[in-house]
Amino acid sequence: MLDVKGSEVEKLIADSRQPITDSPQKMAYDKFTILTSSAVPLPLENVDTDQIIPARFLKATERKGFGDNLFRDWRYNGDDTPKADFVLNNPLYSGKILVGGRNFGSGSSREHAAWAIYDYGFRCVVSSFFADIFKNNAINVGILPVTVSPEFLDKIFQAIEKDANAELTVNLPEQTITIVATGESESFDINGYKKHNLINGYDDIDYLQAMKEEIGAFEAARPY
Amino acid sequence: MSNQPTTLFDKVWDAHVVRKIADGPDVLFIDRHFIHEVTSPVAFLGLESRGIGVLFPNRTFATADHNTPTINQHLPVADPLSANQLKALETNTAKYGISHWGLGHQKNGIVHVVGPENGITLPGMTIVCGDSHTSTHGAFGAIAFGIGTSEVEMVLASQCIMQPKPKKMRITINGQLGKGVLPKDAVLYIISQISASGATGYFVEYAGDVFENMSMEGRMTVCNMSIEMGARGGMIAPDEKTFAYLNGREQSPKGEAWENAVAYWQTLKTDEGAGFDLEYTYDAADIEPQITYGTNPGLGTGITKHIPKAADVLDGAASYAKSLNYMGFAEDESILGKAIDFVFLGSCTNGRIEDFRAFASVVKGRKKADNVTAWLVPGSHIVEAQIQEEGILDILTEAGFQLRQPGCSACLAMNDDKIPAGKYAVSTSNRNFEGRQGPGARTLLASPLVAAAAAITGKVTDPREFL
Ligand code: SF4
Numbered sequence: 258m259l260d261v262k263g264s265e266v267e268k269l270i271a272d273s274r275q276p277i278t279d280s281p282q283k284m285a286y287d288k289f290t291i292l293t294s295s296a297v298p299l300p301l302e303n304v305d306t307d308q309i310i311p312a313r314f315l316k317a318t319e320r321k322g323f324g325d326n327l328f329r330d331w332r333y334n335g336d337d338t339p340k341a342d343f344v345l346n347n348p349l350y351s352g353k354i355l356v357g358g359r360n361f362g363s364g365s366s367r368e369h370a371a372w373a374i375y376d377y378g379f380r381c382v383v384s385s386f387f388a389d390i391f392k393n394n395a396i397n398v399g400i401l402p403v404t405v406s407p408e409f410l411d412k413i414f415q416a417i418e419k420d421a422n423a424e425l426t427v428n429l430p431e432q433t434i435t436i437v438a439t440g441e442s443e444s445f446d447i448n449g450y451k452k453h454n455l456i457n458g459y460d461d462i463d464y465l466q467a468m469k470e471e472i473g474a475f476e477a478a479r480p481y
Numbered sequence: 482m483s484n485q486p487t488t489l490f491d492k493v494w495d496a497h498v499v500r501k502i503a504d505g506p507d508v509l510f511i512d513r514h515f516i517h518e519v520t521s522p523v524a525f526l527g528l529e530s531r532g533i534g535v536l537f538p539n540r541t542f543a544t545a546d547h548n549t550p551t552i553n554q555h556l557p558v559a560d561p562l563s564a565n566q567l568k569a570l571e572t573n574t575a576k577y578g579i580s581h582w583g584l585g586h587q588k589n590g591i592v593h594v595v596g597p598e599n600g601i602t603l604p605g606m607t608i609v610c611g612d613s614h615t616s617t618h619g620a621f622g623a624i625a626f627g628i629g630t631s632e633v634e635m636v637l638a639s640q641c642i643m644q645p646k647p648k649k650m651r652i653t654i655n656g657q658l659g660k661g662v663l664p665k666d667a668v669l670y671i672i673s674q675i676s677a678s679g680a681t682g683y684f685v686e687y688a689g690d691v692f693e694n695m696s697m698e699g700r701m702t703v704c705n706m707s708i709e710m711g712a713r714g715g716m717i718a719p720d721e722k723t724f725a726y727l728n729g730r731e732q733s734p735k736g737e738a739w740e741n742a743v744a745y746w747q748t749l750k751t752d753e754g755a756g757f758d759l760e761y762t763y764d765a766a767d768i769e770p771q772i773t774y775g776t777n778p779g780l781g782t783g784i785t786k787h788i789p790k791a792a793d794v795l796d797g798a799a800s801y802a803k804s805l806n807y808m809g810f811a812e813d814e815s816i817l818g819k820a821i822d823f824v825f826l827g828s829c830t831n832g833r834i835e836d837f838r839a840f841a842s843v844v845k846g847r848k849k850a851d852n853v854t855a856w857l858v859p860g861s862h863i864v865e866a867q868i869q870e871e872g873i874l875d876i877l878t879e880a881g882f883q884l885r886q887p888g889c890s891a892c893l894a895m896n897d898d899k900i901p902a903g904k905y906a907v908s909t910s911n912r913n914f915e916g917r918q919g920p921g922a923r924t925l926l927a928s929p930l931v932a933a934a935a936a937i938t939g940k941v942t943d944p945r946e947f948l
Contacts, residue, residue, distance in 0.1 A: 302800040303677060303777050307914040312893040316548065316562035318522035318569045330916050335902070358797065360678040363711065363777070364914060365893075366613040367520065368629035389647075389681055389713050390613060394629035448645065450505025460631070465639035466533065468500065468508065472641055475499045475510050476537060480742070481603060481734060 286399025288458040292381055293426040293437065295352035297344055298417045304357050305364035306391060310373045312365075323369055324376030345377075349421040356383045356413055362391025371398045381427050383434065385410045396451050397460065403427060403434050409443045412436060429456060486752035489718050490649050490684050493624045493749065497607045499641055506643040512606040514541040514636045515592045516579075518548055518566040519895070520611030524634035525573040535577040535637045542601055543574045543581040546591045547612075548895045551858050551885035554584055563896065577637075590861020590887040593617035593829035597701065598863050600730025604719035604746040609636060614829050614911060616707040619716035620700035621723055622749045624684070626714040647713050648682055648758040651751075653689035656765030661945040663839060664699030665831060665909065665928035667691060668706040669771035669781045675761065676795045677779035681711030683759065686751060691765050692717050697726040698835040705830045706911055709778035718750040770944055773913050773926040774816055775804040780913075784931065784943050788814050807915050808923050809903075816925075816941050823906035824855040824936040825918070826929055827885075828892035831909035832860030834867045836929040841876045843933035843947045849881035850939030856898060857882055858890040882936070894919045907935040 314326040332343050339346040355374065361384035362370065371394040374382065380400060385407045387395075395402045405413070416423040416436045424437040429452060435442040447455075454460060465472070500508040516524075521543070528534065535541065548563045558564040567584060574581035582588040588595060593614055596602040604622035609615060613627035632642055652671055672679075685707050692700060700717050707715030724743055727733045734742045773781035774788045780796070782789065790812045791801050805811060810819075826832070826840050837859070849855060857877065859865040865887055868874050874884060891898040892910040894917065900906045902921025909932050913924035927935075930944035937947070 300799070301803065302797045305777070305912075305914045307893075307912065307917050311916050311920070312895045313920075315519050315895065316560075316566060318566055319526065320523045330920055335920065358800070360681070360711070363677060363681075364613070364708075364912060366611060366627035366629055368523075368611075368631060371629070386678065386681070388678070388711060390627055390629060393644075394631065397629060397631035448505050450502050450643075461643045462527075462531065462533075462631075462635050462638050464643070465508070465635060465641055468639065468641070469536070472499055472510070472536070472639055476640060479510070479512065480745070481512070481606075481738075 286375070286458060289380065289399065289401050289429050289455040291426065291428045291430070292353060293424055294354050295350070295422050296354035296356050296383070296413070296417055296425050297350045297352055298414055299344055299355060299357045300414050302358040303360045303363055306362055306367050306370035307364055309362070309370035310367065315367060315369050320372055322376070323373035324378065327373040327377045353379055354381045354383060354425055354427065355379045356410070356417070359384065359386045359407070361387050362395070363388040366390045366394070368394045368398065371395045371400055375400055383410070383413065383425070396455065399455065399458070401427065401429060401455060403445045405434060405443050405445060412441060486755040488649055488751045488755045488757065489622065489686055489716060489749055490624065493605050493607070493622070494646060496605070497624075506645045508641050509607060509644050510641055511609050511636050512540065513596070513601060513608045515596055515608070515610035515615070516541060516543045516570070516633060517592050517610070517612065518545045518570040520630050521573065521633055522566060522569040523630050524637060525569070527634040528637060533638050535579065537640045538578040540640055541579045541637065542596070543570055543579055544589055544592050544595055545570055545583045546589070546887075547889045547893065549584050549888040550896055551856070551888045551890045551898055554886045558584070560896070587862050590859075590863065591829045591832060591889055593701070593705065594832060594860030594864065597621065597697070598730070598861060600727055600733035603727065603733065603742070604723060605749050609642060613708045614705050616712070616714040617701050617705040617829055619704035619707065619714050620697060621727070622716055622719035622746065624714060624716065627708065647684040650680055650683040650685045650712070650759045650761070651757045652685055652687055653760070653762045654691040654765050655689045655762070656691065657694070658691055658765050658768060661770055661930055661948050662768055663928040663930055664695055664702040666768055666771045668703045669773065669778070669926065670768045671761075671763070672706065672710045672778050673771065673781040674763070675710055677709060677777040678711040679779070680707070683712050685710075685712045685715035687715055687717050688751070693720070696835060697722060698833045701833065702830055706778070709911055719746045770928060770931050772816055772931060772941060773924070774808060774810055775801070776807055776913055776915050777804070778911065778913060778926060780804060781926065782816070784817060784941065786816070788812055788816060817943060819941045820905070821907050821925070821935050821940060822852065822854065822904040823900050824853055824932050825858070825891045825906055825908040825910060826932050827856065827858030827860065827890050828910035829860060830911045831929050832858060832864065834864050834871075836909060837864070837868050837873050838871070839929040840933040841873045843930055843944055844880040844882065844937060845876045847880055847937050849936055852939045853936050855882050855936050856885060856891055858885045859887050861887050891918050893917065894922070900924070907932045907941065
């Protein structure tokens with residue numbers, strides 16, 4: 258087992274990108290640093306991934322067009338007409354930040370949920386509590402999940418209620434989220450490795466590709 | 482390694498860490514990787530766009546299950562999108578030399594049923610799959626959890642995954658489960674106590690008399706539902722029952738390798754005094770047959786109880802009201818006696834032979850209610866064959882039921898097995914989310930016994946009346 262310090266991570270990733278950056282390599286997702294945007298409020302708890310994208314829309318074999326079916330059954334009636342009372346159909350609200358209630362993203366491991374959110378145009382989801390698998394999936398596709406305190410979440414919802422265009426600033430390098438109008442701010446957690454990936458647009462596979470030999474030796478020693 | 486008392490979870494996790502990243506995740510080696518048609522195609526596309534291959538194809542196993550029809554499987558799949566996904570799985574597995582039990586293969590079935598059934602799942606392993614109920618395999622003392630498609634690509638490319646180590650929780654139930662109380666009831670009870678997010682961030686170990694005395698099928702049902710309390714996974718220490726279940730299975734170790742494996746597996750238990758971040762203890766005597774009434778698995782209660790008042794539930798008031806409204810239920814109503822329209826017996830939670838035995842024990846000599854549509858879907862062809870061999874099929878047929886062919890079916894309703902909008906289904910599957918079993922469908926999660934009683938009476942019924 259090898260311990261690697263944060264500062265070495267950068268070099269390892271840089272090394273690992275060598276072989277595959279020879280050919281023009283598409284960046285897995287856009288880099289994330291500082292985002293200032295208005296936000297879309299969804300003040301419900303336990304928003305599960307079956308709501309984010311229902312199973313019947315998982316039949317594609319490519320990662321395309323999932324944004325159209327984001328929150329499909331909350332957003333559209335059975336006859337495909339928009340439901341006027343759902344927030345995504347309300348022209349008052351827009352922006353690159355989605356603010357959800359507690360336990361956001363519970364349920365199925367479908368990464369399609371994160372793809373749908375990204376494809377729709379969100380780059381950041383704010384909640385007071387995320388389900389584990391969703392959180393991983395989000396980071397892996399370039400969406401920043403920001404966990405705030407329940408009190409700060411309430412403040413955000415209040416700010417948006419007061420002014421639908423209220424802006425939030427999410428500063429990843431500083432690990433802070435700020436309600437622009439009031440200046441109220443809170444810091445959030447993210448591990449150094451994942452932060453580095455998001456800021457640079459790297460992903461885990463880049464890192465793991467550089468470990469092939471080490472992994473090969475490990476595999477050879479497994480009993481089965 | 483020191484002589485510090487260690488948990489089962491730590492023993493297995495630590496044995497798989499290839500590298501620790503400071504202020505980052507662990508690089509965890511994965512022994513077994515299961516894939517299916519829905520969450521793998523984009524991962525294979527990713528490999529191609531990077532120009533890399535599959536590092537250890539013999540550690541990945543493919544089965545088609547999520548999106549397959551459960552009748553007329555010998556005919557071409559009618560839905561072109563579903564057919565396309567099945568084709569992609571076939572092409573991708575052939576290209577990279579991955580074992581593939583596609584539609585029609587005699588080993589085909591739900592991924593979490595066929596893995597253990599064929600001895601692919603073994604104690605002490607790390608196991609992942611692009612399906613959150615991968616936690617099922619924890620019944621064997623493995624660390625097993627669901628992953629997203631980026632991670633599927635990661636495992637194909639490197640046989641590793643980047644994961645921060647979760648916290649540890651132990652849930653102990655001592656005593657003996659009462660008559661008519663099944664493993665499904667035990668786990669629904671736990672979820673109703675700690676809520677659908679109560680174990681988020683944790684990996685659970687189940688301990689105590691109830692789990693020790695439980696069959697492997699029952700343990701799989703319990704570990705399967707770990708994700709429904711938010712846990713990444715759940716596990717139970719392997720014991721003689723585990724070894725007996727695995728001995729002689731197609732891919733289990735044989736001969737000396739078997740002896741060595743068992744010797745190692747016997748060390749896989751939590752040492753006396755090992756620490757957990759959180760512990761819960763329950764008494765088996767408090768558990769009656771359970772049923773859910775809301776739109777997350779935490780909204781469940783004993784079948785004889787009333788639907789709780791908003792003030793007594795952990796969910797927020799707005800979410801709770803939305804949930805009951807969707808279900809067409811009101812606070813403080815009795816659940817017993819509610820009319821139902823559909824019964825679904827199946828899924829990786831309750832689609833194994835014991836579940837069919839339990840269902841048959843209630844419907845034997847009785848008749849299905851005319852107003853109930855019942856979908857009985859075995860978890861695999863092996864289960865299907867057992868149902869016939871044991872004479873269960875005859876009992877079911879006589880009672881007016883038909884058996885469908887294996888697959889995930891109405892668990893996620895990706896194929897044609899959709900519960901119609903507004904209809905009530907008593908389901909042995911694992912999720913009662915809005916629309917999970919079809920747009921507008923209303924799901925009541927329960928055990929195979931409760932499902933059987935509902936199928937006979939056409940309403941929510943305490944199965945103990947029939948035992
Ligand atoms: S039966 Fe349901 S939970 Fe199990 S693997 Fe299939 S879709 Fe997932």
